Amino acid sequence: MPDGFCTYNCKHALKTVLACLLMSLVLSSTVYGNDLSHEDPALKEELFTVVVTASRIPQIITETPASVVVITREQLEETGAKNLGEALRTVSGVYIKDTGTFGSPASIFIRGSSSAQTLVLLDGRPINDARQGGIDASAISIHSIERIEIIKGAASALYGADAVSGVINIITAAGQGEPFHTLTIDVGEYGTRSLTLNGSGRSGLTGYSFAASSLSTDGFREHSSYEKLAFHLKLDHALSPSEQISMGIRHFSYDMEVPSSLTWPGGEGWREGKNISLDLQYNRILSLSSDLVLRAYYDNTHMYNIDNFGDSLHNGKRAGWDLQINTAPAGSQHLFTYGITGERDWVNSNKFAEPKERTNWGVYAQDLYSLTPRFDVVVSGRYDQYSSHGDSLCGRLGLNYLLGKRTKLYASWGNAFRAPTFNDLYWIGSENPNLKPELAQNYELGWQHWLNSDSNFSAAVFHRDVTDMLRWDPNVSKMVNIDKVRVQGIELDANYRLAAPLTARISYTYLDAVKNGNQPLDYTPSHKAQAGMTYTSELGFSGTVEALHVGERLDSFEGRPVAAYTVINLSLNQRLGSDWQLHCRIGNVLDTKYEDSAGYPAPPRMINVGVSYSF
Numbered sequence: 001m002p003d004g005f006c007t008y009n010c011k012h013a014l015k016t017v018l019a020c021l022l023m024s025l026v027l028s029s030t031v032y033g034n035d036l037s038h039e040d041p042a043l044k045e046e047l048f049t050v051v052v053t054a055s056r057i058p059q060i061i062t063e064t065p066a067s068v069v070v071i072t073r074e075q076l077e078e079t080g081a082k083n084l085g086e087a088l089r090t091v092s093g094v095y096i097k098d099t100g101t102f103g104s105p106a107s108i109f110i111r112g113s114s115s116a117q118t119l120v121l122l123d124g125r126p127i128n129d130a131r132q133g134g135i136d137a138s139a140i141s142i143h144s145i146e147r148i149e150i151i152k153g154a155a156s157a158l159y160g161a162d163a164v165s166g167v168i169n170i171i172t173a174a175g176q177g178e179p180f181h182t183l184t185i186d187v188g189e190y191g192t193r194s195l196t197l198n199g200s201g202r203s204g205l206t207g208y209s210f211a212a213s214s215l216s217t218d219g220f221r222e223h224s225s226y227e228k229l230a231f232h233l234k235l236d237h238a239l240s241p242s243e244q245i246s247m248g249i250r251h252f253s254y255d256m257e258v259p260s261s262l263t264w265p266g267g268e269g270w271r272e273g274k275n276i277s278l279d280l281q282y283n284r285i286l287s288l289s290s291d292l293v294l295r296a297y298y299d300n301t302h303m304y305n306i307d308n309f310g311d312s313l314h315n316g317k318r319a320g321w322d323l324q325i326n327t328a329p330a331g332s333q334h335l336f337t338y339g340i341t342g343e344r345d346w347v348n349s350n351k352f353a354e355p356k357e358r359t360n361w362g363v364y365a366q367d368l369y370s371l372t373p374r375f376d377v378v379v380s381g382r383y384d385q386y387s388s389h390g391d392s393l394c395g396r397l398g399l400n401y402l403l404g405k406r407t408k409l410y411a412s413w414g415n416a417f418r419a420p421t422f423n424d425l426y427w428i429g430s431e432n433p434n435l436k437p438e439l440a441q442n443y444e445l446g447w448q449h450w451l452n453s454d455s456n457f458s459a460a461v462f463h464r465d466v467t468d469m470l471r472w473d474p475n476v477s478k479m480v481n482i483d484k485v486r487v488q489g490i491e492l493d494a495n496y497r498l499a500a501p502l503t504a505r506i507s508y509t510y511l512d513a514v515k516n517g518n519q520p521l522d523y524t525p526s527h528k529a530q531a532g533m534t535y536t537s538e539l540g541f542s543g544t545v546e547a548l549h550v551g552e553r554l555d556s557f558e559g560r561p562v563a564a565y566t567v568i569n570l571s572l573n574q575r576l577g578s579d580w581q582l583h584c585r586i587g588n589v590l591d592t593k594y595e596d597s598a599g600y601p602a603p604p605r606m607i608n609v610g611v612s613y614s615f
Contacts, residue, residue: 053121053149053169055368055378056158056337057326063376065398065410067093067152067446067460067491073173076142078534078544080571080585080608082194084148084170085137090530090548092491092507093152097523098138099600101224102192102217103256106138110152111462112487112513112524113165117418117438119155121169123248123279124322125297128162130345130358131316133421139252139275143198144211144232146173152491153462154414154442157380157396160341160362161419164440164466172234172248175200175207186610191218194610205238220603221259223268228254242285250277258307261599263558269307276300290327296320314349335368337380345422352426360386360419374402384417388425389437392417407449416440420479424470430478438481440466454497463488469515485521487513505532520554525564527551540575555598565594567602581612 054064061068069091081087085096085106097115098106107115116133119126128135148170155163179201186194193216200209216227229252236246253274260267282294298319305312320343328335341362348355364382371377381395396414403409418438425433446460469483489511497503506529513524532546549566568589574582584607591605 051149051151052124052171053151053167055366055380056124056324056339057335057368059368062402062408062448062450063400065376065378065400065412067444067458067462069150069152071148071150073146076145077573078542078571079546079569080544080583081142083138083142084140084168087142087145087148088137088150088168090507090532090546091150092493092509092528092530093489094150095523095525095528095550096137097596099259099597100595100602101219101221101259101600102215102226103138103228103254104258104600105136107134108137108168109523110150110165111464111489111509112485112511112521114418116162116421117164117440117466119159119161119163119167121159121167122250122277123172123281124169125279125295125320126159126162126343127277127299129301129316129421130318131314131347131349131422133162133418133423139228139254140170141211141213141230141232143196143213143230144172144209144234146171152460153412153444154394154396154416154440154464156384156392156394156416157382157414158364158366160364160382160384160394161360161386161392161417161437164416164418164438164442165464172232173200173209174234174236174246175202175209177202179203180614182612182614184610184612186608188217188608189606190220191216192606192608193217207236209234219257219259220606221601223257223259226254226256228252244283246279246281246283248277248279250279251275258305259600262601263599267308269305271303271305273301273303275302286325286327289330290325293322293324293326295322312349312351314347314351316348317346319344333370337364337366337368339364347422349422351428352422353428353431356422356426358386358388358422360384376400386419386437388433389420389435392437406451407447410444410446410448412442412444414442416442418470420470424479427479432478432480435470435479436468436481438466438468438470440464452497454495454503456493456495458491458493460491461489462491483515484517485513485515487511487521487524489513501536501538503534503536505534506530522556523553523562525551525553527564542573544571545569550596558598560598562595562598565592565602567592567594579614581614582610583612584609 049061049070050058051061051064051068052058054066054068071087076087088094089096093111095109096106098104108118110118120128120135150168152166155167159167181199184196196213198211210233212231214229219225231251234248236244238244255272258269258271278298280296284292286292301316303314322341324339326337344359346357362382362384366380369377378398384392394415398412400408400410420435424435442464444460444462448458450456464487466485468481469485470479470481471483473480473482491509493507495505509528511524511526513521515521529549534544536542547568552564553562555562570586570589572584587606588603594602596602
């Protein structure tokens with residue numbers, strides 16, 4: 001099915017983007033399109049920011065017919081975030097749900113979606129867990145991240161399963177420039193301590209980047225100790241002027257106690273796990289107007305859990321690949337993208353009657369068409385075939401119009417699907433191999449305006465209908481396709497430089513989310529707001545204060561609403577010369593008592609201090 005009218009800027013902008021594609025790993029931070037002013041340097045950083053997730057190719061952010069948020073490495077350092085969950089908490093339309101303690105699984109909810117309805121990518125390839133869906137955002141350290149791109153809205157027309165409410169692409173740093181390394185030591189309350197070493201560099205045709213970290217804590221509650229080790233290495237090498245190859249290896253392991261709910265005492269447990277991932281990517285220039293990208297990946301996961309429900313042992317493996325070709329015919333206003341993907345998942349669990357496996361493959365295509373210098377269209381579509389439930393056909397249509405040099409209007413429609421997980425299909429005693437995928441239709445209108453590189457404003461109105469939603473049915477003791485969900489809402493964002501050293505941010509999200517006509521969705525706050533301010537001085541000092549308000553949410557399992565809360569966090573950084581930096585983060589400054597998950601208290605005020613040395 002055709003899909004997605006996108007926004008691309010005339011013949012010259014097509015050539016600009018294609019030039020980026022032909023420059024190897026197209027992850028540069030700025031690009032210049034010739035329909036926008038080059039005479040205003042203040043506009044360049046923001047207006048010419050390039051994103052690669054919205055259309056699977058580099059695209060100037062002003063020309064994407066989607067709600068796009070980019071979190072840079074600098075912003076991660078300013079806020080003191082330590083993992084993906086902390087980095088996403090203040091993004092409009094995004095709600096992070098966890099049980100409060102270090103290492104507790106953090107689920108990502110975008111615009112009233114479930115965690116399994118959000119697709120998460122690492123350098124462009126999927127990392128969602130095939131057994132239980134979604135990812136644990138607390139398990140992904142930010143130390144090797146160059147930036148995070150959040151695309152809101154249906155994206156199955158390009159990315160396939162699980163991109164119902166959006167896509168989050170975690171883009172790791174590439175090796176550039178002279179070797180540069182940083183050693184960081186942090187200590188905090190409740191016996192919390194961490195050590196991180198990260199670095200990057202380039203020698204001749206070969207670049208590298210890496211991050212290694214360890215964390216341990218006694219925890220602020222009984223039975224909440226946690227230890228983890230993480231490592232990520234990325235290498236790239238130019239085989240020739242037209243070819244480049246890169247590889248990555250990632251390891252993560254943890255050992256933790258699991259505290260019980262306050263309303264259901266006696267449920268303490270223990271859990272350990274590890275994950276090893278391998279990635280390979282090959283880029284080749286095919287001609288002056290086309291290029292090719294081939295990705296291959298492999299994951300091996302292990303999780304062992306002991307609690308009052310007995311032992312759980314889960315082992316999983318995944319192998320996949322993705323071949324993508326981009327081409328812009330000479331003299332044409334079109335930029336075409338074609339691709340084919342394949343993946344195989346294996347799960348061996350003592351909660352399944354026998355080991356299970358699933359294969360899937362998909363084909364996709366996209367046409368970026370510059371109708372006029374200011375009006376761009378993108379149409380994309382994808383067909384997927386799953387051995388577990390059959391096929392799916394998705395499309396997307398996007399329109400983008402530039403009003404002058406600083407304002408864009410966009411509209412989009414797309415449909416999407418969420419594949420049943422292995423747990424949904426095969427959990428012992430409640431197997432239901434006849435489950436269908438969840439289906440969604442998404443509509444969105446948006447506006448974005450830039451005053452300069454530090455000041456911009458945006459607004460979006462969206463609506464999503466989901467059918468065949470999966471839910472546990474106690475009458476038959478299994479998962480069934482039974483629910484219908486409607487989500488609609490608005491998002492407002494503003495970033496404004498008040499003075500040279502001071503920048504303010506504010507955002508607000510309103511959601512009207514119900515299932516089956518009038519029942520509120522679990523853990524979907526109607527109101528979420530964030531306000532923050534960053535001060536940066538010429539003497540090497542920076543400080544960021546953030547206030548986050550999350551409205552009341554329903555927990556149907558507990559049979560009660562979870563109270564609204566407002567929490568304030570503070571991060572301070574001071575550079576000492578060119579090599580040393582001191583930093584301090586105070587979480588929950590006012591020591592607010594609240595819960596993100598019913599029955600599980602969130603952390604009290606916690607102070608963390610540290611020092612970094614660069615060499």
